[in-house]
Amino acid sequence: MKRICVIGLGDMGSGLAKNLIKAGFDVAGFDLSPDRLAAFEAMGGRPAASVAQAGDGAEAAFVMVMNGDQAKAVILGADGLAAHMAPGGSVLLTATIRPREAVEIGNAMDGTGIHLIDTPVSGGFPGAQGGTLTMMASAPDAIIAQARPAMEAVSATIHHIGTEPGMGQTVKACLQTLIGSIFSATFEASVLAAKAGVKGEHLFKVFSTSGAGCGCTNTALENIIDRKFANTGSGIGTMHKDLTISMDLAEELEVPMQMASTAMQIFHAGKSKYPDGDNWACTRVIEEIVGAELHR
Template sequence: MASPLDVAVIGLGSMGLGMALSLVRAGHRVAGCDIAEPGRAALAAAGGHAAATPAEAARGASAALVVVVNAAQTEAVLFGPEGAAATLAPGALIVSSATMAPADARRFAARAEEAGFHYLDAPISGGAAKAEAGALTVMASGSPAAFEAARPLLSAIAATVHELGGEAGIGASFKIVNQLLAGVHIAAACEAMVFAKSLGLDLDRVFEVISQSAGTSWMFENRVPHILEGDYRPKSAVSIFTKDLGIVSDIGRSGSFPLPIAASALQLFVATAAAGMARDDDASVARLYARIAGLDLPGETPPGTETR
C-alpha cells in the first residue's frame, strides 16, 4: 500500500462509519466526527480518533471524506463555523458523498477549488454492509488531479469506482438517476408484498418465487427480508427517500420533465413518514399499505387489536 494518509471522515452514520472503519483497516490515520456519540465511540474503539467538530477532525489532514445527509449539511460541515475547510492541509482533497442536486455539487466544487483544494463529486451506493466491507460502488467525477489524490481512499472503501467525467455534478446526476430507480423499486416491492398478502399468499413463498423470476429487483431481494422478519430498524430510513425523491422531483420540475412514477413513489414515502415512520427502515412503506388494507404483517399488531 502507498503511504498512510491522514483522513477526516465527517459523518459517522451507517455509511460513514463503515467507510471510516474500512480506511482504518487499510492503514490510514482516521479522525471522524458526528453529532451522535455511538459513531464516534465505534471509530475510537477501532483505532480512529473521535473529534468534536469537523474542524478538529480535519486539522492538518490531506483528505476529508464527507458522508452527511444532504447539500445543506455538506455546506455546513465544510464551510460553516468549525468547518473542515478551515483546517485542512493546503491542497487537500475533499470527497463529497452525500446525495445532492448536481448544481449543489458544482457550487461546492467551485468553492473548494477557489480555496486551493481538490474536489471529487463521489456519491456512493451499496448500503451499510458494503460500506463496512469496503465494497461500495462510487459514482465519481472531478479533475484528474482529484482522482489521483483519491485513489488510496477509493481502493479502501469501494469495490467499483465509476469514473464519469472531469467535472463535479456528473457523479451527482448519476446518483439521482439511481435514487429514482431505488425509491420506485422499494415502493413497488412493498406494494407487491402487501398485495400478495391480500391474496392470501404465503409471503415467504412469494419472496422465494419472485426472487427467481423476472419481476425481481435488487431492492426486492434486499428489502423484503426486512418485511418478512418484521424488522424495521433503519438500514436506510424513510426520510432518505423523501429527501432524494424530492430532489428528483425538483430537478424534473425545473427542467419541465415529467416524472409521474417517481412522483407516486415520493408520495408513498411522504405518507409513510407522516404516519410516524420517517426514521424507520424504508421498507416501512409496506406497513403503510398494510394499515390502509387492514392487514397484518410479520411482527406487526393486527389491525383492531391494539391496546390503549
C-alpha cells in the same frame, strides 16, 4: 496519502471510517454525537472536537452528512475543511445532496487549493460497513488518481462519470428514482399478495428467481415477510430525502417523472406514519389500508 478524516460517523460514515482504518490510514473523525465518537475511537480512530480539528492537515476528507446545508457548513465554513486541510488535498463529497448544491460548493472552493470530488455512493449500510460501496465520482483524472487509494478502501466499484461538480449527484438522483420505484412496486405487490392469501415465502421464491429478482426487490421483500421495519440500516428519511432531490432535479429540467412521483408519495406516507422506521415501513401503511399483512 495517509492522513484522512471522516465527517459524519453515522451508519454510513462509521463504515467509511472502519474500512479506512482497516486499510492502514490515520483517520480522524467528527460527529455531533458523543456516542458515535466513542464508537469511532474504539475502532482505532482519532476523535476530534470539531470539523476544523478533524480536517487539520488531512490529505483527504470524506463528508457523509445528511443534506446540502450541512455539507456547505462543514466544507466552506470558517472552521470548515477547505480552510484547514493540507494544501492539494481533496474533499470527497460522499453525501447525497442536490446537484446544484454540489456545483455551488465546487465553485466556492475555487482558489482554496483544496479539490472537490463529487462522489455520492450506493450500497447502503451493508455496503458501507463491508467496504463494497459503489462510487459515482466526478473530478479531473489527476484528482481521482490521487485519492484512489482511499476510495478503494471503502468501495468495490468506482465509476468515473465526469469531471465537474454536480455530475456525481446527478447520476445518484437518477439511480434513486429507479431504486425508489422498485421499492415502491415491491411494497404494493406484497400487500396485493397478502390480501389474496399468498404466503410470503412463496412470493419471495418466485420473485427472487424471476426476471424481477434483484438486490432491491429481494431485500425489500425479505424484510417485509420477516416483519423487519426498523433497525435494518435503511432509514426511511434517507430515501425520502433522495427522492425529493430527484423530483427537484426533474422540476428544474422539466422532465415528467410519473413513477418517481408516485414513489415519492408512498415514501411520504411512510415517513409521516413511521418517521423512525426503515424503507419497508411504507408497506405497513398500505397493509393498514387493506387490513392484510404478509408474513413468511
